[in-house]
Structure formats: structure tokens, C-alpha cells
Amino acid sequence: MEKENAYLNLYLGALKKPWSDYCEALGKKPGAALKEAIEQQLEKAAKNPTPPPLRQTGEAPDDEPKVRFEILMTNSEKTAVQERANLERCSQRRWVIDAIRAGLTHEPQFGMKEIEALGESNYQLLAIGRNLNQVAKAMNEGRRDSVTIESIERLRGIIDAHTERVSAAIRASVERWCIE
Numbered sequence: 001m002e003k004e005n006a007y008l009n010l011y012l013g014a015l016k017k018p019w020s021d022y023c024e025a026l027g028k029k030p031g032a033a034l035k036e037a038i039e040q041q042l043e044k045a046a047k048n049p050t051p052p053p054l055r056q057t058g059e060a061p062d063d064e065p066k067v068r069f070e071i072l073m074t075n076s077e078k079t080a081v082q083e084r085a086n087l088e089r090c091s092q093r094r095w096v097i098d099a100i101r102a103g104l105t106h107e108p109q110f111g112m113k114e115i116e117a118l119g120e121s122n123y124q125l126l127a128i129g130r131n132l133n134q135v136a137k138a139m140n141e142g143r144r145d146s147v148t149i150e151s152i153e154r155l156r157g158i159i160d161a162h163t164e165r166v167s168a169a170i171r172a173s174v175e176r177w178c179i180e
Contacts, residue, residue: 010034053106059171071096088112108169118166125166129159 012019023033073081085095088111098109110118136152 054104056101056105056107110169115170118170122163122166122170125159125163129156129163132156132159 020030023030081092081095085092102109132152136149139149
């Protein structure tokens, strides 16, 4: 196991001179002032911790009853929700549910445009995977070229993992989930 390095290397770029000038005016070294700022932020965070996001744990059964929740909005809020829902080609209810889920879980909730793009991405990746399988089969039959079976299998694994992640993201956005 590697020993943890207690040093932090930070590239400031154009901020270096103003930071150095600021620290000099305070009578502090730049590193000491940065350490003090970090300590203050950590102390503030410890006093007022941010609750961890909730997570989607499993699909909610289709027959699970929904609970009514009424909210009151100003006309401008209602108009804005309607405009966003129209842009994302979904109902206002769907848009509000997605906004609530995104706030609770910090996970993406995709609109129809994104779902279509992700679906097309998966379609293309699966087609690439099929082509790679054909190349691997030809190589296994002795028709070898510069590509190795191991490199194809490694690439296929990457594609499969990506396809599964995209499919899970689509499912998480489309289906109802139990939130804990």
C-alpha cells in the first residue's frame, strides 16, 4: 500500500500573482493562507454537513399506488415548467417528478431527446460489438491480421460495460424507482 502524500500540488496559472499579492498584504505565505482557507471550509462543513444524496434502489412495481402531492406555483413558475416540459417532450408532471428525483438522488433524469440519443448510442455500440465478434471469429479460424484476440476481447468488454451503463441510465430515467 502506498504511503499517503501530505502535499498538495496546485497549478494556479494567472491566479498565482494576485494570490501571492493578496497573501503578502495579509502578511502570510501563500501556502499557509491556502491551508488556513481549507481548514476554515472543512470546519464550516463539519458544523453544517450536507446530507448525502438518496439513491435509486430498485424499480417500484407498476401496481404500487402513487401518493398525491399538491404544490402551488406562481403563474411564471407554472409557465416555465410548461415550457421546459414542452422542450423535453414530456408532461409537466413527468418534468416535475424528474426534477424532484434529480434533486434527491443527484442522478441524471433524461428527457426524450437524451433517451433517444442514448438508445442510438447503444445501437451503434452493439453493432460495433457484432462486427468485432465477426473479426474475432475470423481470427479464430486462422485468418489473422494485425489485431489480436486479446485486444478485441478487451474492447468488447469495454463496449459491453458502456452499453450496460447507458441501458441502466435509460431505465433509471424512464421507470419509477423506490427511493431510500
